[in-house]
Amino acid sequence: MHPAYSVIFFTTASGAGYGMLVWLAALAALGDPNPGLVGGLILFALALGLVTAGLLSSTFHLGHPERAWRALSQWRSSWLSREGVAAIITYGPALLFALGWVVFTSVEGIWMIVGLVAAFMALVTVACTGMIYASLKAIPRWTDITVVPVYLAFALSTGGALALATLAVISPLPSLWAWLVTLAIALSWGLKLVYWNRIDNAAPVATAETATGLGHIGPVSLFEAPHTGENYIMREMGFQIARKHAARLRIIALVLGGAVPLLAFATAALSVGPVMVAACIVGVAGVGIGVLLERWLFFAEAQHAAMLYYGAKAV
Amino acid sequence: MTSLPKQASDQKLGLVIDLDICVGCHACAVNCKEWNTGGHSAPLTDEDPYGADPLGVWFNRIHTYEAGDGPDGQTVHFPRSCLHCEEPACVTVCPTGASYKRESDGIVLVNADTCIGCKLCSWACPYGAREYDHSDGVMKKCTLCIDRIENQNLPEIDRVPACVSTCPASARHFGDLGDPNSEVSQIVAERGGYDLMPEMDMKPTNKYLPPRARPVSTAPTPENTPIRAAESGGTGSRFLDWVDQTLSR
Numbered sequence: 001m002h003p004a005y006s007v008i009f010f011t012t013a014s015g016a017g018y019g020m021l022v023w024l025a026a027l028a029a030l031g032d033p034n035p036g037l038v039g040g041l042i043l044f045a046l047a048l049g050l051v052t053a054g055l056l057s058s059t060f061h062l063g064h065p066e067r068a069w070r071a072l073s074q075w076r077s078s079w080l081s082r083e084g085v086a087a088i089i090t091y092g093p094a095l096l097f098a099l100g101w102v103v104f105t106s107v108e109g110i111w112m113i114v115g116l117v118a119a120f121m122a123l124v125t126v127a128c129t130g131m132i133y134a135s136l137k138a139i140p141r142w143t144d145i146t147v148v149p150v151y152l153a154f155a156l157s158t159g160g161a162l163a164l165a166t167l168a169v170i171s172p173l174p175s176l177w178a179w180l181v182t183l184a185i186a187l188s189w190g191l192k193l194v195y196w197n198r199i200d201n202a203a204p205v206a207t208a209e210t211a212t213g214l215g216h217i218g219p220v221s222l223f224e225a226p227h228t229g230e231n232y233i234m235r236e237m238g239f240q241i242a243r244k245h246a247a248r249l250r251i252i253a254l255v256l257g258g259a260v261p262l263l264a265f266a267t268a269a270l271s272v273g274p275v276m277v278a279a280c281i282v283g284v285a286g287v288g289i290g291v292l293l294e295r296w297l298f299f300a301e302a303q304h305a306a307m308l309y310y311g312a313k314a315v
Numbered sequence: 316m317t318s319l320p321k322q323a324s325d326q327k328l329g330l331v332i333d334l335d336i337c338v339g340c341h342a343c344a345v346n347c348k349e350w351n352t353g354g355h356s357a358p359l360t361d362e363d364p365y366g367a368d369p370l371g372v373w374f375n376r377i378h379t380y381e382a383g384d385g386p387d388g389q390t391v392h393f394p395r396s397c398l399h400c401e402e403p404a405c406v407t408v409c410p411t412g413a414s415y416k417r418e419s420d421g422i423v424l425v426n427a428d429t430c431i432g433c434k435l436c437s438w439a440c441p442y443g444a445r446e447y448d449h450s451d452g453v454m455k456k457c458t459l460c461i462d463r464i465e466n467q468n469l470p471e472i473d474r475v476p477a478c479v480s481t482c483p484a485s486a487r488h489f490g491d492l493g494d495p496n497s498e499v500s501q502i503v504a505e506r507g508g509y510d511l512m513p514e515m516d517m518k519p520t521n522k523y524l525p526p527r528a529r530p531v532s533t534a535p536t537p538e539n540t541p542i543r544a545a546e547s548g549g550t551g552s553r554f555l556d557w558v559d560q561t562l563s564r
Contacts, residue, residue, distance in 0.1 A: 001438070063432015063452025070429055071410035077318045080435055081410035137404060137515050138441035206441070206512050208380075213509045213523055214334075214391055218383025223390060226344070226376035229369050233443040236434065305512065306443025309378055309395060 001139065002239040003299035006061040011129055012158070012291050014054030014087070015151065018122035019159015020047035021094055025119035027163075028097075028107035031173065039170040040102035046166060047159070048094060055087055079135050083128035090125055093118035126155045133298075138305045140205035140315055146195040153188040154291050160184050161261065161287040165280035168268070172276065178269035182262055185287060189258040192294060196250060199301070204314035211308035222311040237304035246301055249293055257290010317409040319402065320418040327493035328420045328459055329399050329520035330479065331502055335527045336486035339379050339392030343478035343487060347375040347396075347457075350477035354462045356427065360450040372446045374457040375478055382526075391526055394487070396478070397444040397457035398511065398519030399423050405436035405445060405456075414454070421493070421520060422461060427453045441515045464489070492520050 024043060027033040059065045072088070074081040093114045100111030107115060130151035133142045160181040167173050208222075209215025230238075241249075264283030268276045303315040351374055352359040361371035375396040382389050403423050406414045413430035416423050425436075425445075430453040437445040437454060445456045460476035463469060473480060479489045490499030499522075502508065508522035 061433075063434075063447070063449075063454075064430070067411070067429065067431045070412070071431060071433070074317045074410050074412050077407040078410045078435075080408065080433065084410065132408075132435070135408070136439055137517075138439055206514055210514060211512050212380055212382070212391070212393060213511055213525065214380060214382040214389075217389055217391075217526070218387070220380050220382045222378065223381045224339075224379035226341075226373075226378050226395075231370065231373070231376070232446045232449075233437070235370075236437060236447070237443065304438070304443075305441035305515065308512075309443055 001299045001302045001304060002236050003296045004061060006057050008292065008295045008299070010054040010058035011151070012054075012154075012295050013050045013057070015126055015129070015155035015291070016158035016162055017047045017050030017052075017054065018090070018126050019155035019157070020050070020163045021090075021097075021122040021159070022119040022156060023160050023163040024101075025097065025112075025115035027173075027177070028101075028112045028115045031177065033101075033107060033167070033173075034171045035101040035105045035107050037102055037105070039167070040098065040105075042170065043163065043166055044094075044098040044102065046162060048091075048098070050162075051087070051090075079128055079131040083125060083132060086121060086125040086128050090118060090121040093121060122155075123152060126152055139302050140305070141199040141202060141302055144195060144198055144202075146191055146198065150188070150191045150195055153184065153191050154294065157181065157184040157188040158287050158291050161265070161280075161284045164265070164268070165277075165284045168277045168280040172272070175269040178265050178276075178280075181283075182265040182269065185258065185261050185265065189254060189290075193254075206305050206308060207314040208308050208312065211305070221313075222309075225310060233306050234310055237306050238310065239300060240303065241297075241300040246297060249297055253290050253293035253297065256286050257293060258286075260286035261290070317406050317412050317414055319406060319416055323401055323493075324418055324421045325493050326420045326491050327399075327401070327520045328422055328464070328490070329492045329499075329522070330396070330459075330476065331488040331490070331492075331499045331508060331522045331524060332394055333486040333488070333506075333524040334391050334393060335524060336484045337392040337394060338484050338486075339377055340483065341377045342481050342483060343394055344373060344375040344377050346477045346481035348373055350460065350463065351458070354460065355458045356425070356455045358451075359455065360448050362449060370449075372448050372455050374444075374446070374455070387529070387531065389526055389529065394478070395442065395444070396521075397423060397459075398442055398517075398521040399457075399459060401518035401520060403517055404439040404441075404515075408435050408439040410435070420491075422459045423456070424458055424461070425454050425456055427451070427455075430454055441512055441517065442519075459489075492522065 059068045071081055071084045075085050097115040097118045100106050127148055130148035134147040136142055164177055164181050208220040212220050214220045261283040264279045268279040305315050348359055359372040363369050378393045378395060380391050380393055382391055399422055406416050411429050411431055413426045414436050432452040434447055445454050448455050464474050475489045479487045488499050491497045492500055503522045506524040508524050510519045
């Protein structure tokens with residue numbers, strides 16, 4: 001599949017923003033953050049800014065952005081519609097949570113409850129994003145059972161890294177939280193490794209023989225394409241990354257996005273002051289690069305069944 | 316509403332394509348483009364049509380495949396368009412309700428006034444049947460020529476999709492596949508018409524008729540092999556060799 005930058009930016013940015021909301025709610029419920037005006041403004045501006053920037057970027061690739069509101073109507077059948085509805089609902093409790101944190105300097109009682117509701121809705125929204133892809137039978141590898149968990153895990157690890165790094169500057173947290181972020185990063189890449197292993201070893205779902213129904217005659221190959229140039233389908237679905245490039249990018253993603261932030265946040269957990277801040281910044285940078293590579297590969301490695309009509313042997 | 320109709324329609328209008336007869340002339344694709352660029356989903360925009368990298372919207376595309384190896388292999392011309400599935404994923408993924416399946420006859424259509432151009436329906440279709448119009452910013456697809464089949468201004472004989480009316484080999488048939496007694500259903504039953512990619516669970520309405528079995532080829536024999544001039548002690552003259560070969564056929 002063609003890895004469109006608007007979709008990669010949308011899923012990673014809004015994922016990180018929603019992840020941040022979950023961590024802020026967890027802090028409110030379990031920890032003892034120092035709610036306050038400046039810190040709260042920075043934290044919520046970052047979280048809701050990322051969510052909003054992501055949502056806006058997802059409308060840029062529409063043919064008719066001015067009709068985007070219509071996308072909220074078909075939640076009965078469409079995961080894309082459900083994602084839109086969930087995203088908008090999330091703003092309600094998230095803004096109330098921000099109000100308590102920033103204006104009333106409180107994350108207790110009702111403010112904690114709206115925070116937890118915001119966190120729940122954030123997770124629902126990210127799960128809907130994952131389901132948009134996981135529900136597409138035409139791209140068999142995306143229907144893998146790990147797709148939605150990977151989306152959730154990366155939202156948590158990127159959001160956690162951002163929240164921790166921001167708080168490291170504003171009002172440092174107990175080391176427990178750095179360990180939790182480390183755990184989330186480890187979980188994300190663990191799940192991603194499972195996904196990569198499963199897609200590498202998955203049996204083909206459809207073949208050129210089943211796509212044409214000519215398998216009873218013998219092996220089927222494309223003799224002549226319908227036209228000498230490209231068409232929309234070939235540009236949108238025909239993007240394919242060479243296997244050796246994919247393998248290299250996976251290693252780069254694992255090292256920069258996995259190993260480096262794991263070490264960085266472990267260091268942050270064990271240190272204080274400028275060392276901790278520096279470690280958090282390195283960790284955020286690593287996780288950021290990692291999730292962008294992970295998401296780019298998610299699209300670039302996916303094969304669409306329609307390409308069976310254009311010379312692909314199996315998907 | 317992009318939820319599917321609760322009950323499948325009794326009438327299931329669709330195409331039956333005979334791969335045994337299709338000669339791969341592309342006339343159906345050309346007439347489809349010709350009609351539909353002025354029809355329900357008009358225009359079918361072409362970008363850079365005379366340039367180095369032309370791109371355009373077509374509802375019908377003709378592929379040619381080789382099936383099988385060696386003397387028993389066949390070259391099969393393969394027209395491909397929307398299959399008007401009974402359970403079309405392109406409809407249920409649509410977030411706006413622009414993509415819908417008609418309750419009365421099962422035709423899958425796009426409402427160009429409410430489509431936001433998110434392209435998700437084209438991702439959901441395993442058959443590559445939907446094509447995005449960059450100039451209009453909406454998705455387009457085969458309408459089964461609803462503006463012909465219901466058109467009271469056309470003589471009755473012409474109330475079939477443009478691809479069907481133009482096929483010089485009569486390789487395309489149009490009719491109600493929901494009625495077991497219809498002509499198309501009977502052809503499908505008789506010839507073993509099949510679904511493309513049944514594993515995708517979309518239950519296509521359109522059916523394809525397989526190429527008929529060919530006589531099994533045998534190893535080359537003196538009777539069925541032209542005698543090469545050189546092998547038969549060629550004459551040295553190209554003209555006489557040609558006469559020799561022609562007469563030996």
